[in-house]
Amino acid sequence: MKMLIELFYTFSKIGAFNFGGGYAILPFIEKEIVINNGWLSRYDFIDLVALSQITPGPISINSATFIGYRLAGLVSATVGTLGLVFPAFFIVILVAKAIKKYRSCDWMECAFLGIRPAVIGLITASTLSIGRTAIIDIKSVLMAGFTAVLVFKTRLNPILIIISAGVLGGLIYSL
Amino acid sequence: MTKLFKFFVVFLRIGAFTFGGGLAMLPLIEREIVDNNGWMTREEFIDVIAVTQCMPGVIAVNTAIYLGYQLFGIWGTIFGALGAILPSFIIMVLAAEFFIAFRDNSIVQAVFMGVRPAIAVLIFSAAVRLGKAVDRTAHNILIALGSLISISLLGIHPIPVIVVAALIGIVKARGYEKNENAD
Numbered sequence: 001m002k003m004l005i006e007l008f009y010t011f012s013k014i015g016a017f018n019f020g021g022g023y024a025i026l027p028f029i030e031k032e033i034v035i036n037n038g039w040l041s042r043y044d045f046i047d048l049v050a051l052s053q054i055t056p057g058p059i060s061i062n063s064a065t066f067i068g069y070r071l072a073g074l075v076s077a078t079v080g081t082l083g084l085v086f087p088a089f090f091i092v093i094l095v096a097k098a099i100k101k102y103r104s105c106d107w108m109e110c111a112f113l114g115i116r117p118a119v120i121g122l123i124t125a126s127t128l129s130i131g132r133t134a135i136i137d138i139k140s141v142l143m144a145g146f147t148a149v150l151v152f153k154t155r156l157n158p159i160l161i162i163i164s165a166g167v168l169g170g171l172i173y174s175l
Numbered sequence: 176m177t178k179l180f181k182f183f184v185v186f187l188r189i190g191a192f193t194f195g196g197g198l199a200m201l202p203l204i205e206r207e208i209v210d211n212n213g214w215m216t217r218e219e220f221i222d223v224i225a226v227t228q229c230m231p232g233v234i235a236v237n238t239a240i241y242l243g244y245q246l247f248g249i250w251g252t253i254f255g256a257l258g259a260i261l262p263s264f265i266i267m268v269l270a271a272e273f274f275i276a277f278r279d280n281s282i283v284q285a286v287f288m289g290v291r292p293a294i295a296v297l298i299f300s301a302a303v304r305l306g307k308a309v310d311r312t313a314h315n316i317l318i319a320l321g322s323l324i325s326i327s328l329l330g331i332h333p334i335p336v337i338v339v340a341a342l343i344g345i346v347k348a349r350g351y352e353k354n355e356n357a358d
Contacts, residue, residue, distance in 0.1 A: 013334070015231065015232050016231055016232075017231055017333070017334045017338075018231050018232055018233075019231050019337055019341075021233070021234060022301065023298050023301045023302075026298065027326055027333040028333050028334075031333060043287075043291070046291045046294050046295075047274065047287050047290070047291070049294050049298075050287070050290045050291070050293075050294050051267070051270045051274065052267070053194075053294075053297070054194075055194075055263070055266045055267065055270055056190070056191055056192060056193055056194050056262060056263065056266065057193070057262060057263025057266065057267070058233045058234075058235065058236075058263065060232070060233055061233060061236075061260055061263040061264070061267075062263050062266075062267045065263060065264045065267035065268060065271070066267045066270065066271050066274075069267070069268050069271040069272075070271055070275070074268065077264070077267075077268055077271075078264075081260060081264055084232075085232065085233070085236050085256055087231070087232065088230070088231075088232040088233070088236055088240055088256070089240060089252060089256070091230055091231065091232070091237075092227065092230060092237050092240040092241050092252075093240065093244055093252065095226060095230060096226070096241055096244055096245070099226055107345060108229040108230075109229060110344050110345045110347075110348035110349075111229075111341035111342075111344045111345050112341075112344060113314075113343075113344035113345075113347055113348055114318055114339075114340035114341050114342065114343040114344025114345070114347065115337060115340050115344060116305075116309055116315075117309055117314075117315040117316070117318040117319040117322075117340070118318050118319065118321075118322040118336060118337060118340030119305060119322075120302055120305045120306050120309065120319040120322075121318070121319040121320065121321065121322025121323035121324075121325075121326070121336075122323075122326065122333055122336070122337075123298060123301055123302040123305065124299075124302045124319070124323050124327075125322070125323050125327045126298055127295060127298045127299040127302055129327070130291075130294060130295045130298060131292075131295040131299070133291070134291035134292045134294065134295045135292050140288070140291070140292045141292075143289050143292040143293060144292035144293070144295060144296050146293075147292060147293035147297070148296050151296055151297060151300045152300065158297055159194060161293060161297065162290055162293055162294070162297070165289050165290050165292070165293035166286040166287075166289055166290045167286075167289075168289055169285055169286055169287070169288050169289005169290055169293075170282055170285045170286040170289060171285075172285070172289060173284070173285030173286075173288045173289060174281065174282060
């Protein structure tokens with residue numbers, strides 16, 4: 001029970017401050033789930049990102065469900081996912097009311113003058129920590145180079161990029 | 176079919192068919208809400224998006240809650256949000272089951288070994304893409320570097336980093352206003 005409350009609280013915290021969407025959530029998950037609570041290993045964390053990229057739905061929901069499920073099955077998966085979206089109910093409804101009254105969200109737009117560049121730093125920080133865990137030998141350097149060519153030269157869909165890397169990795173690492 | 180159930184099904188479909196999340200979902204939401212069901216005019220919808228985008232959390236869920244509240248009240252928020260969440264939830268439970276069952280298989284391990292460096296590169300490309308979308312002013316570069324150093328080197332929690340960045344944005348914008356008034 002204590003674990004469920006902690007899980008709900010942890011994902012509520014993440015849900016309330018996850019500005020910038022998508023990958024911007026990764027440093028939060030790394031800090032709260034991997035480092036502070038030890039609910040996921042560094043490798044499982046990266047594998048989770050891979051899984052949520054090749055399945056439909058936003059990374060944050062995918063992560064909450066996956067991490068919850070890994071902890072104690074369906075109940076904790078539900079608790080984690082509900083925890084993540086819980087703050088949105090209050091924030092969205094309150095803001096909806098405030099906007100009807102004042103007809104603007106100017107101060108939020110001002111805040112984004114700071115949040116937007118900060119999110120770039122957040123995502124770069126995740127690139128560094130995930131890179132440090134994932135790129136460790138000659139083979140992984142080659143894999144990163146192969147993906148970089150696909151990502152920056154071909155504009156291939158990320159799902160196809162992950163599948164190609166999986167196939168090539170399967171061949172290289174099985175040999 | 177009642178309107179509320181239809182609303183739930185619309186977000187269920189949005190949740191099930193959008194990969195990559197976030198902004199990729201918007202055209203689909205717009206088509207369902209504005210064109211297919213006429214629940215809102217296009218202008219109203221654009222206003223809703225402007226608002227839900229500046230909130231924390233998942234755009235599809237925020238939009239579902241906002242629209243649900245406007246169209247059907249509290250039950251609308253619950254059905255809309257559940258619709259948006261449910262497909263991801265079911266698919267991720269299956270994915271986690273698969274992951275637990277096959278993670279010790281040597282071929283699956285080899286595949287993930289290959290995918291991990293690719294994930295690092297994909298995340299890097301997202302940072303590059305965002306970097307291109309933001310003006311290269313001293314202010315922006317300092318905030319980006321500050322947040323990177325705070326997290327990577329100093330190990331600071333991302334929540335205070337985001338809060339401080341938001342405050343800097345607000346103070347900075349106030350400064351602009353004052354300058355304009357002084358002129």
